[in-house]
Amino acid sequence: MSQIIIDSVAKVFATSRKRTVALNETSLTIDDNELVCVVGPSGCGKTTMLNLIAGFIRPTVGSIKLDGREIEGPSAERAVVFQADAVFPWLTVADNIAFGPRMQGMTRSERTERVERFLDLVGLSEFANAYPKELSGGMRKRVDLARAYASGPEVLLLDEPFGALDLFTKEAMWSALKRVADAEPKTIVFVTHDIEEALFLGDRVIVMTPRPARVHSVIDVPFGPERTLDLRADPEFQAIRIQIADALREVHDDTA
Amino acid sequence: MTRLDAPTPNAEIAVPAAPNAPAPRRNLGPLISVGVVAALLALWWAVTTGTGAVKQLYFPSPESLWTAIETLNTQLLTDAGATLGRVLASWVGGSALGVAVGLAMARTRWLMYALNPIIEAVRPVPPVALIPFVILWFGIGDTGKLFLGALACFMVMVVNTTVAVGNVPPVYLQAARSLGASRGHVYRSVVLPAIVPEILSGFRIGSALAFAVIVAAEFLGADAGIGRLIMQASRTLNTPVVLLGTICIAVMAVALDLVISRISAYVTRWAAQ
Ligand SMILES: Nc1ncnc2c1ncn2[C@@H]1O[C@H](COP(=O)(O)OP(=O)(O)OP(=O)(O)O)[C@@H](O)[C@H]1O
Numbered sequence: 001m002s003q004i005i006i007d008s009v010a011k012v013f014a015t016s017r018k019r020t021v022a023l024n025e026t027s028l029t030i031d032d033n034e035l036v037c038v039v040g041p042s043g044c045g046k047t048t049m050l051n052l053i054a055g056f057i058r059p060t061v062g063s064i065k066l067d068g069r070e071i072e073g074p075s076a077e078r079a080v081v082f083q084a085d086a087v088f089p090w091l092t093v094a095d096n097i098a099f100g101p102r103m104q105g106m107t108r109s110e111r112t113e114r115v116e117r118f119l120d121l122v123g124l125s126e127f128a129n130a131y132p133k134e135l136s137g138g139m140r141k142r143v144d145l146a147r148a149y150a151s152g153p154e155v156l157l158l159d160e161p162f163g164a165l166d167l168f169t170k171e172a173m174w175s176a177l178k179r180v181a182d183a184e185p186k187t188i189v190f191v192t193h194d195i196e197e198a199l200f201l202g203d204r205v206i207v208m209t210p211r212p213a214r215v216h217s218v219i220d221v222p223f224g225p226e227r228t229l230d231l232r233a234d235p236e237f238q239a240i241r242i243q244i245a246d247a248l249r250e251v252h253d254d255t256a
Numbered sequence: 257m258t259r260l261d262a263p264t265p266n267a268e269i270a271v272p273a274a275p276n277a278p279a280p281r282r283n284l285g286p287l288i289s290v291g292v293v294a295a296l297l298a299l300w301w302a303v304t305t306g307t308g309a310v311k312q313l314y315f316p317s318p319e320s321l322w323t324a325i326e327t328l329n330t331q332l333l334t335d336a337g338a339t340l341g342r343v344l345a346s347w348v349g350g351s352a353l354g355v356a357v358g359l360a361m362a363r364t365r366w367l368m369y370a371l372n373p374i375i376e377a378v379r380p381v382p383p384v385a386l387i388p389f390v391i392l393w394f395g396i397g398d399t400g401k402l403f404l405g406a407l408a409c410f411m412v413m414v415v416n417t418t419v420a421v422g423n424v425p426p427v428y429l430q431a432a433r434s435l436g437a438s439r440g441h442v443y444r445s446v447v448l449p450a451i452v453p454e455i456l457s458g459f460r461i462g463s464a465l466a467f468a469v470i471v472a473a474e475f476l477g478a479d480a481g482i483g484r485l486i487m488q489a490s491r492t493l494n495t496p497v498v499l500l501g502t503i504c505i506a507v508m509a510v511a512l513d514l515v516i517s518r519i520s521a522y523v524t525r526w527a528a529q
């Protein structure tokens with residue numbers, strides 16, 4: 001069981017010059033093994049929400065619970081794939097993926113086995129001994145994903161992980177994510193600006209309002225777990241895509 | 257639909273070399289370097305021995321340099337060895353201490369506040385300016401010279417280390433924490449490896465500085481050392497020995513720098529470029 005409950009959370013950033021309310025009255029429940037995609041205008045507070053769940057920052061008001069326990073700081077039960085490149089450049093691909101298992105004191109043989117499995121799942125077995133500088137941006141993101149997964153978290157938090165990739169690389173990343181998620185289901189929070197991506201991957205899509213971010217609407221995605229890229233041509237897929245786009249346009253126009 | 261990506265027949269000759277394209281050239285860089293050095297050596301000979309345009313006193317000829325080497329013989333090696341030994345000892349000691357203190361300062365807030373003003377005040381002072389005090393404190397023996405060289409390296413490394421720790425991208429630290437690393441683990445497995453390139457470049461700066469400071473300190477008196485050799489020769493206007501000493505320093509400094517840069521290129525082979 002790994003259910004996340006965000007309960008009327010507010011987050012205020014106060015610097016000497018400025019006071020920014022990033023989240024206000026935000027409530028959301030994410031169920032066990034659910035993949036929730038979060039979309040919303042730039043700067044609304046999506047990264048802030050992930051950072052709160054990750055435990056890097058604490059809410060100003062309200063509470064965030066995982067399985068009924070208050071989140072108090074970062075922990076291996078909640079792995080993060082960041083918007084920025086966070087693969088360790090001084091470690092080889094294999095050692096990057098082994099980082100989590102090593103920190104958690106797994107034995108060498110357990111580690112090797114795990115590293116090999118995830119290298120295979122993200123299609124990087126040939127690059128096990130390469131340094132990140134020898135990889136393309138898309139390959140580095142796959143390393144990042146495999147590293148987060150290999151540490152065996154209950155929750156995976158992804159912040160626009162594929163934002164900088166071209167469409168075809170993105171599609172390859174979707175399949176990589178689907179493969180690892182099928183191999184080891186997890187509760188996943190996936191922030192993105194790409195509506196098709198959200199709809200293709202998510203069980204639910206959450207549309208956030210502009211800052212301070214609150215949940216504007218929740219779209220239940222009616223497609224089952226078996227999805228192929230052709231799904232995007234489905235009229236129902238397109239209809240929901242337009243519905244989400246309209247919702248985003250609406251929240252955007254509210255501020256304009 | 258027209259396929260724009262239809263395969264070109266004979267794809268392998270699709271991009272013929274343009275007839276007027278520049279012919280592939282070998283890398284001329286090293287040749288240029290060798291050429292310039294050779295030209296300077298030739299010019300040196302020409303203005304001294306060749307034409308006698310420059311007097312021996314102002315710039316000695318290649319032949320007189322050779323004579324100086326023969327006359328000094330093993331004494332040159334003794335002096336060079338003494339200088340190199342002092343440089344290495346003060347560089348290793350000062351740098352190690354500098355890195356250790358820098359790491360401690362980066363980790364402990366109150367230590368940073370306590371030491372930073374002292375370091376910022378001492379840092380801009382050229383170490384050679386402290387020579388009078390050092391002679392008063394330590395006399396003209398080895399201790400004072402080692403102290404000065406070590407102080408110079410220490411200052412470089414303290415600042416270098418604290419800056420390097422501050423430059424570690426926060427996202428690495430967060431990633432490590434969310435992969436289950438304790439604070440201690442983050443330090444050992446993320447902070448330390450991440451700062452290695454900057455530490456190594458500090459070592460290179462420090463080694464050059466150590467040569468400068470040690471030789472300057474030797475000017476004021478030493479039982480052996482290139483600085484002493486140069487100073488003594490200059491009193492008798494023995495310019496060939498002065499030049500020889502200078503070349504000796506350059507050779508040693510370049511050699512040490514080469515060793516450090518080779519090692520650091522290997523150790524930081526993961527870093528871009
Ligand atoms: N550490 C901080 N200090 C001050 N303000 C901050 C901090 N972090 C975020 N903010 C502010 O909070 C707001 C929300 O930022 P956040 O990064 O969560 O947006 P986002 O929804 O992830 O945007 P994007 O889609 O562009 O990534 C912004 O106005 C930002 O300036």
Ligand SMILES: [Mg+2]
Pocket residue numbers: 046047048083159
């Ligand atoms: Mg963001």
